[in-house]
Amino acid sequence: MLGGHVTNVVSLELPDPERLSRSQAQAHIRDLVAQGSVSWSTHATDRALERGITTEQVLTCLKKGTVVTDPYKNHRGDFRTEVYRHAAGEEITVAVAINIKKRIVVITTY
Template sequence: MSVHMVAKKVVQFRMTNASAKRVLAQIAEDSGKVVFTSHAIQRMKQRHITRTQVLNCLRRGLITEAPLRDVHGNWTLRIERYACGENIGCAVAIEDGLERSIVITAFWVTP
């Protein structure tokens, strides 16, 4: 009689702020892994926000809206960081495989 081992896929049901921050910082260290939507690029031009500011936000920001799964299976969240005398905010998605992040939009946060 033989025993067969079946590999089981571990499914993560929730991503914590701490793990999202760690994953985002790691992804943002390689700017080639950060994708900007056309909407994000348009809003960044309109609001005079640079890619460098967004990357710094992803690397060192504070998560202000916890990660939630979207309809595509990605983790979406909001992150903010103080830059150029103001707070910058980004809506970002972490792809399901944790290999890339997608910047959905960027904005200045007003008090």
């Protein structure tokens, strides 16, 4: 506990760097979002604008949504997965690449 606030600490060390469970991915995503370590691909920015999806909606999805696909390593060595959230009649899915130690890259959103 720091300064009267409960702090959740997520270890960024993976027991098996070739595999990542949905729950591990969700913990890493939430931790990296809390750190502000999120970047957007040009494709994601274009699709969000085209579909009327706001930055706030994407970040809320990443913070409170559920990882719905099994993470897999892409050709760059990052873990690729999708996060889904349904709230107040809105459904949003965000495809991300997770660079475990550095950041999340939003690939697209729909």
